[in-house]
Amino acid sequence: MKKILNKPADFVPEMLDGLCKAYPNQLTYAEDIHCIVRADSPVKNKVALATGGGSGHLPVFLGYVGKGMLDGCAVGDVFQSPSAEQMLSVTKRIHGGKGVVYIYGNYGGDVMNFDMAAEMADMEDIKVKTVLVKDDVASAPPAEAGRRRGVAGMVFAFKVAGAKADLGGSLDEVVAVTEKALANTRTMGVALSPCTVPMAGKPTFTIGEDEMEIGMGIHGEPGMKREKLQTADQIAERMTTAILDDLKPSAGDELAVMVNGLGATPPEELYVIYRKVNQILTDKKLRVHRAYVGEFATSMEMAGASLTFMKLDAELKTLVDYPANTPFFKQV
Amino acid sequence: MKKILNKPADFVPEMLDGLCKAYPNQLTYAEDIHCIVRADSPVKNKVALATGGGSGHLPVFLGYVGKGMLDGCAVGDVFQSPSAEQMLSVTKRIHGGKGVVYIYGNYGGDVMNFDMAAEMADMEDIKVKTVLVKDDVASAPPAEAGRRRGVAGMVFAFKVAGAKADLGGSLDEVVAVTEKALANTRTMGVALSPCTVPMAGKPTFTIGEDEMEIGMGIHGEPGMKREKLQTADQIAERMTTAILDDLKPSAGDELAVMVNGLGATPPEELYVIYRKVNQILTDKKLRVHRAYVGEFATSMEMAGASLTFMKLDAELKTLVDYPANTPFFKQV
C-alpha cells in the first residue's frame, strides 16, 4: 500500500501539526508532549473527559475532542500507547474542578500508562475515574468479557459521556452512565486487507485475494477465523448475529447502530451493509433510533467494516441525541 | 481490490436503499427512478438546487442533499450519468416556485442529460438555470478552461449556492454567486492507486508500486503525467503551486481550503498534506479562512488526494460560514 508521507518518524507530529492548524479555534496542540485539548480548556465546573491511544485510527481518538464530547487526548505513535506523562499532562490541562474521567480502549499498554497517570494525578489532588471500553465480541467469549478489546464502540461511550458532562453531570454520574452505555454496547468487525505502519513499511498481515478475517482487531490483531470472502449480506448477517447473540436485546428495544469503515472501504459499501442490518433488525422487531454510517474508528488504509449496536433506554437516547461539535463529529 | 458486495448490478440500488433507511427524517428516496430529495421537499419559496452524476463518489453527489445545501440529486450507476428523465423527476419534486439551479460537473453525458432535462422542465414551466463545475486545473490549460472537468470544487459550489438559496436569494442571485464562487475555485489532485467499478470487476487502471499520477480525474481519467511517488511535502507543494499559478491570488487574500481524500488515503495523510499547504500559504501571505480536510469527493477505494482553493470575498465568506446539515456535511 502506498502512502503520502515524509519521513516515517515524523508522521505523527506532522499529522498533529496539520490537524491543529486546520482547526485553530477548536483545538490546542501541546507540541512538546503530543496532547490535543479543546481550545477553551479547562472548561470550568464540568467533568473533564480524557482519552488516549495510538495514532492511525482517525477520527479515533483525538477527532472526538470538542464540545459535547471529549476535553483532551494523549496521542501515541502509530498503534502505540501514549506515555503516562502525556496522559498526566492532558489531565492537568483539562481539569475544570469536577474531576476527570479516562475513557479508552482495553489494551495492555494503554491501561498501564493510564493507571500510572491516574496515580500521579491523584498525587496532585485531581480526582480521576476510569472507564474501559471492551466492546469487541470477537476478542473473547462472554465469560471472559473483561479481556475484550475496545474498538468502535468507544465512540458511543464518548458521545454519552460527553453529553452527560456537558449537561452538568457529576463525576460519578458521568462514570455511571458511561458504564451503562458500554454494558449495552457490542461491536464486531471484518477485515479484507491489511494496513501499513509507516515506521514498519510493510503490511501488518497478509491475506488472500479471496479471503476475509472475521473479528479482526483495529491493529490487525487476528480475529476468530479466516474465511472465503462472503457477500455483503452474508457479512452483515454474520456481524449482526454475533452481536445480537451477545447483547440479547428484546423485541421492541431501540438501538443506536454504527456501521464503521476501517479505512479503504468506500461509504457506498457501508450503506449496502447497513441496508441488510436494518432489514434483520426490522424482522426482529428491533428499532433503530439513530444510525451512524461512515468512518469512526479506522486502521489507516485497511479495508473492512465493523458493526456496533448500543441498546438504549430513555436516558441514553437523550444523550445520544444531544448535540456535539468536534472536527470529526458534528451532530445538530 | 476486494469489495463488500452482493450482485454488482444491485450495488447502486442497494446503496441508495441503505442510505435512505439510515436517514429517514432527512432524505426521501424515489426508488423507481433513483432520485434522492430532501424529506421536506419541495421547500416553498426557496430556489431549489439539483445535482446529479455517477455513483461511487460519496459524499458527492447525494451526500450534500440537506438543509443549507442541495434539494435533490439524480443518481447514476457507478461513474455513469443519470438519465434526463431522472433529472426531470428531481426537478419536479424539488421545485418550490422560485426556479431550479442545476449544479454539476462538466462531463459530456451529464451535460447532455441535464440539458435535455432543462428543456423538458421548460415545457412544464419550471425555470431552470445551469452552473457547470470545471475546477480541475489538470484537465486543460487556462486558455481552454471551459473544457475542464468538475471535481471536489463542486462542494464549495454546493455550499455557497445552498447558503444563498437558504437566505432567500433569487434564481439569478443564486446563479450569480455560484458562478462567482466557481470563478474563484481551482482543484488539483494526485492518484496513487486505482479503484474497481463493481460491474467491471477489475481496476480502472494500473500503476506501478512506486508511481503516482499527477492530475488524475475522479473516474481514473489519466492526468498530466505519471511520475515516481514523491513525499507528502513535495506533493502538497506541487498541487499548491499548480492551483496558485492558475488562480493568481494576491497577498492578503483569504481562501477556503479543502484537502480531499480520494477514498483509501487515511485522514492522517491528508493532515500531513494540509500542514505543508498551510505553510506555503502562510509564506505567501495568503490566509486560510476555513479548512476542510477529509473525504468530500471520492473514487471509491482509490488512494490519493486533491487540493481545492476558493478565493473569498466578504459575500463568499458569509456563505461558506453559513450552517449546513446533510447526512455527510454538517457545519454548525
Add this chain to the structure above:
Amino acid sequence: MSETFNSQSLIGAIQRASQALIDNSEFLTSLDQAMGDGDLGITMGKVGEALLVYTKNAQPTDLGKFLMSAGMEANKAAPSTMGTLLATALMRAGKEIAGKTEFSSADAAAMLHAAFTGIQERGKANLGDKTVLDAIHPADEALSAGIASGLSLREAGLKALQAAKNGRDSVTSLQNKVGRASWLGERTKGLPDPGCNAFVVVFEAIVGK
C-alpha cells in the same frame, strides 16, 4: 420507382444494430479504455439489451412515436455520452417520420440527417474534433447523395457505410478535442475514436456488409 419500408424493416434494423452493439461490447470497451473511462462497451450493450426488449413483439402503428420512445429507452438504459447521443439520434429520426406507418428511402436519408443534426446540437462538437460526428457526417452526406442520384437504399447505404469508415479512419491520427478523451490531450493521437467505431458498428448492422 421509390422503395418503401414497413415497421418490420425498422424493427429488424433496430434489432440488428442492438445485437451488434452487444456483440461488440468488448471491442468498444477496449477502445474507450485507451482514451476514456472504458465504459462504452457496457453502455452500448445496455442500450442494445434495452432496445431488444423494447422491440420484442412490438407492433407499432406510428413509426415516429415508436422511434422517439426507443430514444427514451436508450437514454434510460445508458445515459452516458454515446448513450445520450444515440437516444437523441433516435428521437430526432423519429420526428422525421412522425405519424407514418411506413417510410421511403428519402425518409431514411432525412432520418440519418436529422440524427446527425441532433447529435451536433446536443453535443455541440465541431467536425474534426474527433467525435462520432466525424463518422456520421460523411455517412449522412453519402446517403443523401446516393438516394438523390437514384440508388436503392441498400446501394446508397453501402456507399454511406464506406464513407463512415473512411471518416472514422481519417480522424484517428488527430487529437480528441471534446469529451473525456480531450483531457488526455496529445496522448489520443493515433488512437481510434470509440464513438466513431460505435457508429460504424451500428450502421454496418443496419445496412449489412
Add this chain to the structure above:
Amino acid sequence: MSETFNSQSLIGAIQRASQALIDNSEFLTSLDQAMGDGDLGITMGKVGEALLVYTKNAQPTDLGKFLMSAGMEANKAAPSTMGTLLATALMRAGKEIAGKTEFSSADAAAMLHAAFTGIQERGKANLGDKTVLDAIHPADEALSAGIASGLSLREAGLKALQAAKNGRDSVTSLQNKVGRASWLGERTKGLPDPGCNAFVVVFEAIVGK
C-alpha cells in the same frame, strides 16, 4: 565477603542491555508478529536507544534516582506494554537503592525482586498466564537463593539466567492468557512468548554468557 558495585557497573549493565535490545530488534519483532502486533522489536529498540542516550556521559551520584529517571525515559520512549513494564521495573529497582552511590549483591537481588513485584502489580497478570512474569519470576527466585547461599553475583546471575530461560521455555506450550496475544486464544499454544524472550535478552546482556 560481600561484593560492591559502583555507578559504572550499573551504567555498563544498562548499556549492555540497551545494545542487546537494539541488536535483537528483528528477533523480538518476529516473535510479536506471530501472536501480537509485531512492535516489540521497535519499542524495545527505542527503549535501548533512549537509555544509551540517557547513560552516555552520565555521572550519577544517587543511583536510585538515576534508575528511576531511566524508567521515566523508557516510558516516554516506548509506552507499549513491555516498555511500560520495563519502565516500572527500572523505577521499582531504583527505589531499592534510593540515595546510594554503590550497591551490594544483596541489593541487586532486592532490585530484581522489586522489578518482578512492580511488573506484577502494574500488569496484574498471574504466573502461568504466559507473560514476562514467567521468565522474571524464576530468575528472581534463583538470584535471591544464590546470593543467600553465598554465590557471587555473577555465579548467581548465571543460575538466574538459566532459570529465566527455563521459565521462558516452560510456558511456550501454554496459551497466552493476558494482553494482546490472549485474543488469539488457542493459536498461541506452541509459540514462544515475546515478553519472556525480551527479558532473557536483557538479563543475558546484564549477566553475560
